Amino acid sequence: MSNTNSLLTIKDLHASVEEKQIIKGLDLEIKPGEVHAIMGPNGAGKSTLGYVLSGRDGYSVESGSVTLDGEDLLDMETEDRARAGLFLAFQYPVEIPGVSNLEFLKASVDAQREARGEDAITSADFLKEAKAACKQVNLPVAFLKRGVNEGFSGGEKKRNELMQMLLL
Amino acid sequence: MTEQIDKALAREYEAGFVSDVESETFEPGLNEDVIRRISGMKGEPEWMLEWRLSAFREWLEMEEPEWALVDYPKIDFQSISYYSAPKSMKDKPKSLDEVDPELLRTYEKLGIPLIEQQMLAGIAVDAVFDSVSVVTTFREKLEEAGVIFCPISEAVHKYPDLVKKYIGSVVPKKDNYYAALNCAVFTDGSFVYIPKGTRCPMELSTYFRINEQNTGQFERTLIIADEGSHVSYLEGCTAPQRDENQLHAAVVELVAMDNAEIKYSTVQNWYPGDENGKGGIYNFVTKRGICHTNAKISWTQVETGSSVTWKYPSCILKGDNSVGEFYSVALTRGRQQADTGTKMIHLGKNTKSTIISKGISAGRSNNSYRGLVRMNPGAEGARNFTQCDSLLIGDQCGAHTFPYVESRNPSAIVEHEATTSKVSDEQMFLCRQRGLDPEKAVSMIVNGFCKEVFKELPMEFAVEAGKLLEISLEGSVG
Structure with a gap:
């Protein structure tokens, strides 16, 4: 090869x-x-x-x-590898209490966009994309409002990882 | 990891500049003559001077408290100047146009424009610079609603009956060492009176700035909410970056009459000293409110500054069904030391209190929660819920919790929950694997930790507080 x-x-x-x-x-x-x-x-x-x-x-x-x-x-650095396109789906995703999924995802997306020299995504556009991603992995939209992995079941955590992968 | 955190935490203190203002400052030293001079500068009536002097005599007999978990060299009270005011304030400017532009620039630099048109709509500000109030905005608009919002030095002249009746009524002169000192030498601060049944039409706020060297700031705030009234008040504080320590000893008294509600928020960002603990403000503050029947007092504090903090905003729940709340975020880093918490004294029937305390320690700092919940024999059916959470960043800081519970009524219910956690490697890794840099990751985790408290702040300030925390943690690589 x-x-x-x-x-x-x-x-x-x-x-x-x-x-x-x-x-x-x-x-x-x-x-x-x-x-x-x-x-x-x-x-x-x-x-x-x-x-x-x-x-x-x-x-x-x-x-x-x-x-x-x-x-x-x-x-x-770890974050630069992520920005270069490496995504690791976690086996046991950790909880971040008090930080909503939406907030976490938007910050991640913005960090990656910034690394590519793009402007931050508007909240409205992001919400649209995030809702679509939720639908794709069959997670209720309410998940976006919940704390990152807080009280999620095992299956929900995995779907949540997939949703992140779709967005990033 | 720890080394990186320490390095990164050595951030700039943005409010650390000195204003070039010519001041009239007393020689260092404390005795009855100094108190007479302070009183004279303010043109106070005889009763006020007598009150000060009696407090001073009490203070001379008192001992400096040593029970707090803070360590600092003994303060030499004779080496401090007890009065300093910009010379330009001597003629008492009648309007903003007459105020020294350098003073206005100082506040503008701190993000608090005092020109009403430029201000956040809906917030009235009293700006206190060293020992005097520079300006109080929106006074006419407030007067239309019958609300009094003015410097306390002015209230002594204009509303002597109210001041005489309530000053020292919640925090007695000899309550504690620093309160007694404040009673003797207090210089300025805010006075608020909300008439019966009135909802204060604006947020009220006071901004305290220490500028002059070797000067102590002894502010005094008195807020009276008459029956059925409502007010939300916020204070902010900053000081220049100096190598010497400076003393700040304030007293705040709140009176909530029947059915009244007072919401008191603090964003404290005094200079914290450098990473080796040099300089910074000693912040020894007594804050207490009394709730009459069905009244409610809610304290919210975000404490990020000062080298030493000693502060316990408290509620005396005297009236039946009254409610006390305390929401606190205390962040310490470098060599900062904070010993803070609250006292909820339940006297009336069915009184309720809630305490939510979030302590965050980084660097080599020490952060303690100290709280007292007392259920007196008359507190039938009273309830308290306390939650104390500590978050540690790095492995050289300390978090401590000292909850005291005294229940003398078998029908009262007291609940206490506490957690201690670290910003974990897993959390940091998750954030970084999604592309966040370590600083952003820490600030996000810390903000999430504080969410329950931030949601209690008035909207405009919740954003400010979040930003303040972000600046405080800037570069805190995990």
């Missing part, structure tokens, strides 16, 4: 958590439009890969490289 039209390229990645090596020499290339599923037994390092790619504290890369659109991903 050639590198030229690859979107995400992982080369010989070695990564560890608390000095325990979890990922030992991973190569992966994802081209635009491709869907990949990574499978493996418990402890194989699937979640670790997600965290390493998104730059979570405590996950360290020992060797290898990762590029997104040709840019060195491992060199970027």
